[in-house]
Structure formats: structure tokens, C-alpha cells
Amino acid sequence: MTTHTNRTWFDGNGLDGVAVAAITDDLCIVISPLGIVTITGWEHTAVRLDFDDTVDVAAALTEAVRILRDAGHCTGYPDELVAR
Structure with missing residues (x-):
């Protein structure tokens, strides 16, 4: 799945x-x-x-997701509970 x-x-x-x-x-x-x-x-x-900027944006978005999850935010997708 x-x-x-x-x-x-x-x-x-x-x-x-x-x-x-x-x-x-x-x-x-x-x-x-x-x-x-x-x-x-x-x-x-x-x-x-370009590639360098893509790497930087991906890293910043990854950190943003961590910050939001730590603050209690979630997507509502059932599989997100497993990913935490």
C-alpha cells in the first residue's frame, strides 16, 4: 500500500x-x-x-515539518502516525 x-x-x-x-x-x-x-x-x-537551492529548500522544509509536528500539527493522513 x-x-x-x-x-x-x-x-x-x-x-x-x-x-x-x-x-x-x-x-x-x-x-x-x-x-x-x-x-x-x-x-x-x-x-x-538549481540543485544547490533545491537541497537547501528540501532541508528547510524538512525542518519546518519537524517544527510543525513538535507543535502538534499533523496532516490527518492515517500513515503519518507511523512516520512520527
């Missing part, structure tokens, strides 16, 4: 070398063959990150 906290988000590399993760209906992450990560969000706003 695939869970929200223990799953593969990306559809894999297509023939064109692009990997896509559709997180929600209005949040998408695309990895280009050149190593650029594009996060497209609400109202089609986009942020483009």
Missing part, C-alpha cells in the same frame, strides 16, 4: 528526461533534464531552483 509519507512522488523519467510529481491539483514539481527543479503552485506561480 502506498502512503503519503512513504511513497514515490515522481512518475519517473520520461523519454524526454523530465520527471513530474503532481502533489495536489494545484501544486506540481518538475525536474528538467538540465537539473532544474520547477515548483508550480497556486495561480500558476513558479519557482525555479
Whole structure:
């Protein structure tokens, strides 16, 4: 069974070398063959990150999740209880 906290988000590399993760209906992450990560969000706003910036953003988001969990926040997904 695939869970929200223990799953593969990306559809894999297509023939064109692009990997896509559709997180929600209005949040998408695309990895280009050149190593650029594009996060497209609400109202089609986009942020483009090179590898170094992607690593920094991932680390900051990981820390943000820890801070929020420590403050008692949760997603409501049943599998999150296992991931804690």
C-alpha cells in the first residue's frame, strides 16, 4: 500500500528526461533534464531552483515539518502516525 509519507512522488523519467510529481491539483514539481527543479503552485506561480537551492529548500522544509509536528500539527493522513 502506498502512503503519503512513504511513497514515490515522481512518475519517473520520461523519454524526454523530465520527471513530474503532481502533489495536489494545484501544486506540481518538475525536474528538467538540465537539473532544474520547477515548483508550480497556486495561480500558476513558479519557482525555479538549481540543485544547490533545491537541497537547501528540501532541508528547510524538512525542518519546518519537524517544527510543525513538535507543535502538534499533523496532516490527518492515517500513515503519518507511523512516520512520527
